[in-house]
Amino acid sequence: MLMLVHFGHAQLTDLARLEYSFIPKSDSEDQYTRLRALLNYPVELKNDSYLVIGGEYNNVILNLEDRYPFDTSTLNKIHVIDLNIGYTFKWNEKWRFGAKFNPRIASTLSQSLTSDDYFMNGGIYAINDRTDADDLKRPYRLILGLTYNATTGIPFPLPFVSYYREVNAHWSFNLGVPKSNVKYALNEKNNIQTFVGLDGYLGHLQEPSVINGESVDHISMSVVVGGLGYEYLLSKHLVGYLYTGYTFRMNNVLRNKDRDEIFKLDDVNAFYLRTGIKFKI
Numbered sequence: 001m002l003m004l005v006h007f008g009h010a011q012l013t014d015l016a017r018l019e020y021s022f023i024p025k026s027d028s029e030d031q032y033t034r035l036r037a038l039l040n041y042p043v044e045l046k047n048d049s050y051l052v053i054g055g056e057y058n059n060v061i062l063n064l065e066d067r068y069p070f071d072t073s074t075l076n077k078i079h080v081i082d083l084n085i086g087y088t089f090k091w092n093e094k095w096r097f098g099a100k101f102n103p104r105i106a107s108t109l110s111q112s113l114t115s116d117d118y119f120m121n122g123g124i125y126a127i128n129d130r131t132d133a134d135d136l137k138r139p140y141r142l143i144l145g146l147t148y149n150a151t152t153g154i155p156f157p158l159p160f161v162s163y164y165r166e167v168n169a170h171w172s173f174n175l176g177v178p179k180s181n182v183k184y185a186l187n188e189k190n191n192i193q194t195f196v197g198l199d200g201y202l203g204h205l206q207e208p209s210v211i212n213g214e215s216v217d218h219i220s221m222s223v224v225v226g227g228l229g230y231e232y233l234l235s236k237h238l239v240g241y242l243y244t245g246y247t248f249r250m251n252n253v254l255r256n257k258d259r260d261e262i263f264k265l266d267d268v269n270a271f272y273l274r275t276g277i278k279f280k281i
Contacts, residue, residue, distance in 0.1 A: 015040050019276030021199070023223070023247065026268045029065035032221065032252070034058055034201075036276070040084060049089035052100075056082040060201050062219075064265070070209045074108060075219060078203035081105040082121075091126070098125040098145075106151065106203040116204045116217070116257075123147035123160065131166070140165045143176075151202040151220075181229070191231040195243065199223040209254070211263045216254040219265075224249040225272045237281065243274040 019036040040054030060078035081104065088098040100123055107117035125145035133139050145160040162176030173182045179197035186192065200222040208215045227245015234240055252266040 014038060015042070015279050015281060017276060017278040019274065019278075021272075021274045023250070023270055023272055025066075025266050026270045028266075029063075030266065031063045033061040033063070035061070042281075045089075047089065050087070052084065052086035052088070054084040056080075056084060058201070060203070068265075070211055070263075074110060074205060074207040074209065077108060078201060078219065079105070079107060079109045080201060080203065088127075094128050094130075096127040096129065098127055099123070100125075104151070106201070108203065108206050111206040114206070117206070119150040121147075121149045121151070123157075125160070131164070138166055138168075189233045191233075193229045193231075194227070195229050195245070196224070196226040196248075199225060205254075211254065214256055214262050216262050217257045218255040218259055219253070220255060220259075221250070221252040223247050223251075223272070227272060234277075238277070238279050240277045241275065243272075245272045246270070247272055 017036065017038040019034075019038075021032075021034040021036070023032040025031060036056070036058045038054065038056040040052055043051040043053065045051060058078075058080040060080065062072075062075055062078070064072040064075060083103045084100065085102070086098065086100040088096055091097045102121040104119040104121055105113065105117050106119055107113070109117075123145050125143055128140075128142045130136055131139045131141050141162075141164040143160070143162040146157040147160045148157045160177070162174065164172065164174045166172045170185045171183070172185075174180055177198065179195060181193045181195040183191055183193040200220065202218060202220040205217055205219060208217050210216070225245050225247045227243060229241065229243040231239055231241045247269045250267060250269055252264070253261045254263040254265065256262050
């Protein structure tokens with residue numbers, strides 16, 4: 001769900017990020033806000049290999065102002081804390097191998113931690129990066145992998161594919177999950193793009209509510225969003241960005257211990273905003 005960011009591009013190249021996301025509920029006072037901070041530190045090893053150590057914190061704020069048939073005060077904040085451990089090495093002249101391990105805490109953190117607050121995520125990747133190749137008119141990057149995310153509820157690894165291609169000096173595109181886009185470089189400092197992407201979260205409720213006779217132990221949101229984005233290069237490595245659009249699909253629900261849906265908080269599509277600043281390699 002939350003932070004489905006691929007190893008070969010964003011997770012490895014973003015050294016630091018501060019981000020704000022906002023989705024208001026249509027025809028309602030309810031709104032969803034997320035504050036995100038990320039920090040990665042790459043350690044160069046021998047033979048063009050790297051160990052990447054870092055962490056990420058997401059504070060999901062649910063302002064539930066509508067009237068619900070239960071107490072919503074325990075749902076106001078979800079904390080998602082990730083430890084990022086990655087390793088990558090050059091496999092041969094064309095391919096690089098990468099692996100990542102992401103222990104996660106996703107919880108309301110209103111009480112002491114239990115085993116239900118912990119999740120294990122990770123993946124392995126093969127990366128063919130020719131974006132700096134001088135012999136290609138249209139440089140590209142291909143990433144193939146397998147990922148496991150405990151918060152999705154699927155008990156087996158899922159395939160991962162991402163393909164990036166530079167068409168010419170101005171146009172480029174990326175096809176994959178969680179984000180696909182078509183980007184146009186206005187000049188050396190300004191980029192615009194159209195995008196389609198996935199977002200969301202899942203967290204454990206340490207103070208469960210009882211709804212319709214069933215205990216609610218988890219809360220989750222899944223979003224499919226599309227729109228326009230703008231990036232401004234403050235320097236070679238520092239980028240400010242703004243993405244705005246509309247959700248094609250939104251599902252914000254309360255779930256039981258088995259993650260079966262018990263109560264739907266929202267499924268009405270709405271405006272989407274995400275903005276921030278990042279420092280990348």
